[in-house]
Amino acid sequence: MRGFVQTYGTALAGLAVFLFFVVFAPNFANPINLLNILKQISFLAILGIGFTFALTTGELDLSFANLASLAAVATGGLIHTGYPIPVAILAGLAIGTAGGALNGLLVTRVKVPSLIATLAIASIANGFAFFLTAGVAFVGRWDPGFVALGRAHVAGVPVLVLWMAGTALVALFVLKNTRLGIHMVCTGEAEESARLAGISVRLMKGLGLTLSGALAGVTAVLLTANLSSAAPTMAGDYLLTAIAAVLLGMTMFEPGRPNVLGTLVGGVVIGVLSNGLILMGADYYVQDIVLGLIIIGSVALSASTLKKAAFGV
């Protein structure tokens, strides 16, 4: 019984919140609204899955949101100035991945703790994003094919939801069914034991941070396509929501451990909360307060993994 509460407690609490809004929030249960929630959380969920990879190897990534913004203005800027779409997309993906790889090198080679290294990279990414745009946003009537990446519907389902589901499935497969995945898990769970067993701990940590950056690149492309614009702070708000989704996810399914399914459900809970609160007429700032409470509550429930990642103890 205790194990059940530990494993599914927060998921059930999320379900209770969901049912509460079904009853009390006007129009909440409308299928269009529900799909809209999934669409809204897709960006934070993809970024959250990236953060899940990094945290799985025992490292934090505080740079993914700013890396996503930088990658977005690079993609948007290239499209805006007439470069071919594939080039623009590749540039966005490459910038995210390179930023993540740089985080990895700083952490595993230069030995800068990830908390600090990724914070510094976040600042640098932010600076470059403003440099590229000169502070304004790229807005335009862009190629419909490109815009469709973020706005199309497939069989009535927003394509963003499919991107999110696809990312989650691939991440789940890698972490659960491949040697690479289990080596990343071992690295985060017991670094010294993993090293003694011949696992390249440095490579795994570098990979975790690189994947986080790569998914920031993916998010950047989708975000740019969805909004048909690119601004230097466009992904900034996702930093806290994505981290909150991961932390909330760590309280369920595999308690204490970052896990993809938990991240997804955590994202859904956050999406449901902010949507339901708005429908019930709450002011926007209430969401921020709730988000903060979620972060504190989740970490209180699964503190040890976070402390290890942040401070190495």
Added chain:
Amino acid sequence: MLSVRGLAKRYGAVQALAGVDLDVRPGEVLAICGDNGAGKSTLIKIVSGAETASDGEMRLRGEAVRFASPHDALRRGLATIYQDLALAPRLAIYQNVFMGAELTRGVGPLRVLDKPAMIEQARGYLAQLGSSVTDTTRAVATLSGGQRQSVAIARALRWNADIVVMDEPTAALGVKETAQVLDLIRALNAAGKTVVLISHNMADVVAVAHRVAILKQGRKVIDRPVAGLDADTLSHMVMAGREVA
């Protein structure tokens, strides 16, 4: 099996190991004893590949070796079981047994983890060691100290190591679990493995070892069969650093 000649290790001004000769014979349980600072840990760190010697040579099955890392030693059939067991407590037993050497199935580079095979084989290793644990999908954190030791030893079996070095395996255990670990050592030995046991506990040594080597101040002072010795006499020898009648 394993022989070292003139093994020496210096840490700055400290001579931790001052030229030790030691032969580990196939199929035996060799105990290495000595007071704190006698050089046991240093000797074991070098033998297991965690550190390199300042001087001297090491031969494994007649071949000169120099291990680059504990993993290198493991690959050549020498497994070391550390005091903290080097396990990941929150992962399943089978994941610990196969850590770093997972079984996969598939074609070419397209391979996925073969979990059923790992779960089953891990169970087989534990059964071979006489362990009562049958569900290898349980987290190691749910196991007792003695059972954890069996998981660590099962990993040595997985690597097919023929020499298993155990560093103070009973140091943190109660009476009942100590007995379990001694049984594990006997089972391991019965399975044809050579065991090197580092221990402070003379009762353990008398119970399972065939031969004992005693170190003092970085030198080997005694190397003799255990037969006919009792724990008290052995303790005297460790303290005195010489044979005691």
